[in-house]
Amino acid sequence: MTELLHPYDITQEADIMQPLDFNRRSRLKHVDRTFKSEIINIIRLTEMEKLFQVRILDDTARERFSFRPGQFVMVEVPGYGEIPISISSSPSHKGFIELCIRKAGLVTTILHKARRGAPIGIRGPFGTHFPIEKMRGCNILLIAGGLGLAPLRAPIFHVIENRSNFKDVHILYGTRQPSMLLFNYQYEEWDRIADIDLKVTVEHGDESWTGQVGMITDLLDEVDIAPKETYAIICGPPVMFKFVCNRLTKEGIQMNRMFVSLERRMHCGMGKCCRCNIGSTYTCLSGPVFDYWTVLNLKEAI
Amino acid sequence: MKYLGIEPEVLKIAVFDFTGCEGCELQLANKEETVADFLKVLDVVNFREISSVEGDDYDIALIEGAVTRGDEITRLIQIRKQARLLVALGSCACFGGVNRLKNVLDLNKVNREVYGKDPKETLPARAIKEIVPVDLEIPGCPINKDELERIVQHLIWDIPFQFPVYPVCFECKQRYTTCIFELGQLCLGPITRGGCNAPCPAGGLGCYGCRGPAADPNYSEFFTIARERGYKKKELDEHFNFFGGFEGVG
Amino acid sequence: MKLDLSVDVHHLTRVEGHGNIMVQVRDGKIQEARWDVVETPRYFEAILKGKHYTSAGLLTARICGICSFGHCLASLRATENAFGISIPERAAWLRLLAKHGETLQSHCLHLFFLAAPDFLNTSSVIPLLESHPEVVALALRLKGLGNRLCEVTGGRATHPVSLQVGGVTLMPEGLGSLRDELQHSLDDLAMAVELFHTFEIPDFVRETEFVSLKGENEYPFIGGRLISSDGVEHAEHEYLPMTNEYTDKNNTSKWCKLSRESFAVGALARFNNNHHLIHPQALDIASSFGLTPVCHNPFMNNIAQLVECVHVVHDSIRLIDKLLESDSEPTMVPVTPRAGEGVGAVEVPRGILYHSYKYDEKGNITKADCVIPTTQNNANIHYSLKDLVEQFAVQGMTDEKLELLCSMLVRAYDPCVSCSVH
Amino acid sequence: MLFKTLSKPEFRNLVDLLLGSTEVIAPKQIGVNNDGKPLHHYLPVQEFEEIDLEYEITEYSAKSYFLPFRENLSSCRFEDDDWTQEIHYRLQPRVLMGLHSCDINALLKLDKVLAGDRFPSPYFISRRRNTFIIGIDHYPCEGGFCQSVGADVVTHGFDLYLTDLGDRYFVAINSDHGYNVLMQVDAKDTTGQDNKDYLEARQRIASKFEPLNMHNLPNLMDIEFESEVWKRWGKKCLSCGSCTMVCPTCYCYGVDERVSMDGREGAKVKQLYSCNLLDFAAVAGGHNFRADRETRLKYRYYHQHRGFMETYEEPLCVGCNRCGRVCLAGINPPEIIRDLQTEDQV
């Protein structure tokens, strides 16, 4: 009996054989293929957070890999799981990326155990980015709460590297306690060298804390805002950006000039698993960076 | 076996049996395809059912069975002192299991009925957590070996393990099983914690809830469903009380 | 001549459940030689009262994790006899196949995991993973096959779900490949036979009465008449005069007797009483070990188990062939409860098991009684321990050696202690 | 589209040919329920007799042959503290026959998500392209509302599509594959009578539908976002996910990974999940974006009838009402939609 039907071998399709490039989405078909990467360095930031420097092992793939500030990658610990993590390093930096990861559950705990040299997997980059080019010539307010500083580091680096393109730049950062402050070794550099106005506050101080104590919105009181030429990037827990965005709206900043990065559960990063849907908007495709107007129009977003 | 640059620790483990059928312990030696590898990642220092070694130097104690006698309480307290992590293994250890069914009876009378002039010491059956604090509960009658394997892998790496929050129905559907209600029988699947892979409905038996309640079970709707289908209190109670995981429901 | 020996085993290891051995020999005289069961009682018979017939099989399966299928089958049979139901032929084959799976699984567990370490001078099967990996692999293959037979027929390996009053609810899948596996396992069994030939079985004889089901045309497993090697014979429902349970103040398990102070059940009893019905190949293997009826060496129970493994594998192949031919026939009959009494006698791995229930017209149990093989064996274990000490407690015997020998004797019965205290 | 007719005996020959050469999945009766109603599943069949094309509806949709409940996305081999990733796609061809229009339309909708231009899924595409689909016309099934969501007819998405004309089938051919396969047997050109009979048969089917008012549903869903309707129905939901499992279009999933006991192999396993399950939108740290049954139930309807509509201008639902049938709590789209339509009308 002759075969009536013949196998169709998807692996023979031209676009599946091309090198991976997650930013050229329309052609990508090896969607679950990861870039094997090496943890080249681990920096302990706080009790709960570590900064991982990760390098894609394959030379061509590393060369091709590029991202924009605000995008995230799916980090895989094979056999244990895969999680979305924002890229926390400079977009212009080619050799490796940095990921700031809080120990929160299964995958993050095992990542926190990993040693230098450990091979992990990276897929991406995924998602939308902060439209930093549009902010040229304007003031920028970067407002972060807690771990929210991690995704803001990419735009901060971009600003530093292109400092002359922007007017006044403010970083407002708040955490619960002084021990939870991330990247405090860089504050000097941002403040003095890059001429960025950095303001830090904690909700509860301790004996050694000499800085401000209070909510992040308090820091806004100290900033002169020129609403017509200011963009804001806000990242932190949902309650925080609700307060901050309301406040900024009152100050007169247009809603579509405020950008927030939303957190949702994600299992694919590619608009398939639906776990990140808000209503029916995929946070991984249309986000995680949204302007505030869009967020207000998404039912269930906040 | 090294991974991520770390050599995982070998777990020093001890297995103890209290009042129960030892079926959960038996699962440790079941799933023959992997049992050799399973035992290799463990340093079994005490496991009376299969080994004559009786060590006291363990970190993890797996407790099978319920507590139904005074000497068991003493033994349990002793084990709790030694164990870094105390795990209740199976429905008897987690909820009291079928042993709990006797608690509604007059134990003196029962004792005379069964043992005549030589009555034996017995207490109302209790779950392990009613005597000492328990760090991890693995329900099931018997426990699901696949799940246990995963838990052990998580213990080796000291990473949190999350039981499914969904009820049995979910896995039942993933096996293409025809709903037991459709066949005219009662099933606790809609309110029982999944993770067993629904063997009972697949075998033509309504779930008796051996794994206890799912996260956020919808009892009121369940009772509505049962009532609409004509199930009487006795029948419901017999299901709910069977493994002790639904104490107070019904 | 002064000979003092003392053995005090608290919670004997490598048996199912909790039991103690206590031996005291002073000046060559036995002061004490005891086997005491101290397992916690669970009062299953009392719990069963008032339960619906649909729960009985499930509940009694929980008497024992190792022979849950046997309990379930005895329970179903008791209920079906009470209701006057006879199950379809195909269901009976499936149940017997399940029974065979359990026999294979349980015997292999006992032979390799519980008994073999004594013969190989180790504490458990775990060191054998390193020292004798091929033995462990062999054991796991055979035991796994037993478990798969259970899964296919009962829905899972422990605590069956699809064996129900009226028949069997599951359509077995993958019988064809199981048949192949069974065929291959005969080679494994041949290896196991070779292995056991290298073991030194203690030479100890004690005249014993053996009780089992009486095979008519087949080696018996489910239902039938009851016989003893001393010539007593009863119908299935007359199990009470066959068991004569009584309580002992040191034991949470009851004891039993028939024509003598004690009797034995189990693989050896089945073989002794029904050797003419066992598969010829199994019989050959038996004689290669010098196991010929009527054998009175309790240590030979191990060999009888091995012989039964061979038998059940052959018989499973036969059953699968029948099942494959009859795959469209029904496996369930409708069940209408009625008031009545019924007894189910089933040969489980450790011997004959009886369940007896009385039902009201709604199908709720009003009275239940379960007589467990190990309950029937306990007195015999106790008395053979005495005889063993008597025969072996001679000059040069150390406490350790005697302890090992006593433990091996108890293990040879493959006692299911938690079962016996149900 | 090309049309042919096939006599019943020739049809049988065709099926026998297919059975002889590839795996064939077809509706098969697996038993009866408590009320004596036959139960059908799409199952692999070996013989023509096992196939029951007269079935009303299958309990489960055909989606699991494209989106299996569990699927290995990739496997991993561990060695010397390093790993290699391997990915395999299902490449064997198979025939899926007896699909009703709703199931075929469901596949077309899934195509939009999974084979569309944004991250096309090779797992899905590979299964899709390797499946030869034979559809069949039928009378509306009880409780179904496929016509109201425009899923009662299909114009593509299949290889062959049959309409029963008594002694013969009217066959629509939608692919060269379909044509080639049909040419293996004696298919006849259609006559004027065939066309007439076909149109009449379609007419008969069309006349049997009871319309459900879907008017303005997307906007209505926004307006009724806080409606009591959701509270009423939400209270009943058991959060068991049965509805999404049997649904032909639900495609949400979760991924988790596992390692073999010897630590040598790992697998990344995709398991179809359900937005009705408690932790669907829960994130680390304990926050759950949809912690209530009500919001989860609402979300499912929202995604089906508003969200998908917004993106693709059609609802995700095909009106088979399998979810309504399977739900023990009796939650079903027609009643919910009716309730939404009437909630604010006095």
Ligand SMILES: Cc1cc2nc3c(=O)[nH]c(=O)nc-3n(C[C@H](O)[C@H](O)[C@H](O)COP(=O)(O)OP(=O)(O)OC[C@H]3O[C@@H](n4cnc5c(N)ncnc54)[C@H](O)[C@@H]3O)c2cc1C
């Ligand atoms: C776009 C985006 C960017 C993120 N960036 C960072 C970052 O830079 N640094 C950081 O520490 N964390 C970040 N997170 C959160 C991080 O993804 C979660 O902490 C992480 O998934 C927890 O995984 P776990 O396995 O440790 O926890 P578990 O609770 O064990 O999670 C198990 C699974 O749930 C899912 N999950 C749980 N929580 C989340 C969550 N919050 N978001 C998405 N999926 C989740 C994952 O799929 C994970 O595999 C980000 C989340 C998103 C959506």
Ligand code: SF4
């Ligand atoms: S059989 Fe039980 S577990 Fe399965 S779907 Fe029905 S109610 Fe749920």
Ligand code: SF4
């Ligand atoms: S289906 Fe129910 S009774 Fe059966 S194993 Fe699962 S939780 Fe236990």
Ligand code: SF4
């Ligand atoms: S709608 Fe029904 S089937 Fe769906 S999750 Fe809720 S109770 Fe389960």
